[in-house]
Amino acid sequence: MPKQENDILKTHLKGIVQNLPELPGSYQFWNADKEIIYVGKAKNLRRRVASYFHKEVDRFKTKVLVGKIADITYTVVNTEEDALHLENALIKKYQPKYNVLLKDGKTYPSICVTNEPFPRIFHTRTINKRAGIYFGPYSHIGAMYAILELIKKVQKPRTCRFPLTEEGIKQGKYKQCLEFHLGNCDAPCVGKQSKENYQERIAQAKEILKGNTREVLQKIFDEMGEKAEELRFEEAEQLKRKYLLVESFCSKSEVVSHTINNVDVFSITGDKLSKNAFVNYLHVANGTVNQSFTFEYKRKLDESDEDLLLLAVTEIRERFGSNAKEIIVPFHLDWQLENVIFTVPQRGDKRHLLELSEMNGKQYRFDRLKQAEKLNPEQRQTRLMKELQNALSLEKLPMHIECFDNSNISGTDAVAGCVVFRSLKPSKKEYRKYNIKTVIGPDDYASMKEVVYRRYHRMKEENTPLPDLIITDGGRGQMEMVRQVVEDELKLQIPIAGLAKDNRHRTNELLFGFPPQVIGMKADSELFRILTQIQDEVHRYAITFHRDKRSKHALHSELDDIKGIGPASKDLLIKKLKSVKQIKSTDIQTLTDIIGPAKAQLVYNYFHEKEQLSEDYS
Structure with missing residues (x-):
């Protein structure tokens, strides 16, 4: 954009900002193509919009957004709550490029109770509010089917699709079906169940769907007592079975406290690596959790958890039609909703509810992560490498890792191995074996210095790319030996970590830095298991090489030293003459x-010249 046009645009935007009212409302940023690119909310429009144009704004994404603003519009509202709802409505309508994205492509099933004279109850993913009343949606399909099964056993709603009417029943248009004979329906279609009785059962089913199971239990219990007083024991027994079914169902629900009723619970779990956030929503009725959902939000401008949670509270409550007067949240929100109290519990049943919500959010995040990594295995490696980079404060992502280990028995047949991992996967073609040349006796430190020097001196001379991280199979002593070679002798800058073992010879610590410090990492974490796998691999590689070398020496024969005599000739001689001693004396x-x-x-x-030499020196 030419400088003159840029100056005109800045003056235009500055004039808008200066004339904004200091009232609650929603603001919209437009680009040069007359498209809304961002929608926001504010308790004070002038102060909030002006903050985008401060020189000290250092967030890159925010600067990019500001650079694309060509015009600003706004809408003033009466309350903070109206500002929240207006922002939510505008985001849904225009889907601005820089607003938080709700990553929810699912249509969850709901339970429909039709508005027919003889209502049906069934699950569906299609919402048509003219067809009946909908309960849900249900994120846990198993829970939905459990409720439907309970209603089927207790209230016995019809499953047929006949357009039942009282006139049609009187005229005998319908026939009872197999469900009647199986005891799953009382056949209102042929007049065996009255319309009043049928609708009373449907009303009880609605209460169960609303979560008001205590009221249903009380009503069944009272009716059971009435039947018993009237000596109608068979009907009382049927009601008792219904009572026990409902009671059994309630016992499997997440009951928190019967004093908590009609409460919403929200928690947020952040994901710093992918910039995603997961908001879990629980609804509690009569002390029981009857709804649980987790939604994934994609941050576009590094929005804070407070901004995301406010958006989620508004959007999710609207989606589920919640009218709860109390909302439990994990931290204080500097906004007010009419007739709603925000609670940040510290202990007790409400704290238990918040922890339950947080647990569900974390589990959902974990499941999504595993699902994504299953479809794209490289994503897992990248995540773990970023975790390692953050844990060790490395400048580069540790794509190339090398690990060393020695192996010898009392200094004999001393060898070492170097394994190479790229993207946390073994690169076996780059593995290297080393025979220890300069060290006499069992000196692991000196052996490590020799091997590391040989490895990186050669890589330095050949200008081969150096590793992003070196891991030693050992603690502080091994790390210091590697550091002396890499930094002091070769003048290279390669991060060095060590895996130390406890007194039971189990790897339990990751060390890093000089002097080495223990890195806080759980021994049962996924990343620590990967590091111990690297350690196990280099140990296996060095041990295997050492065993091969020992075996070769153990099976060595004087026949192997005779040039021109191969394995086949050697085998023939041993087969016929049985021993080297016999071969020596054979003509x-x-x-x-x-x-x-x-x-x-x-x-x-070979043998006779050797004997002659022995005689000459004797």
């Missing part, structure tokens, strides 16, 4: 019969 003709003249001469000369 040339016998050897020729076994392996041919040329190879026989090689074997004969």
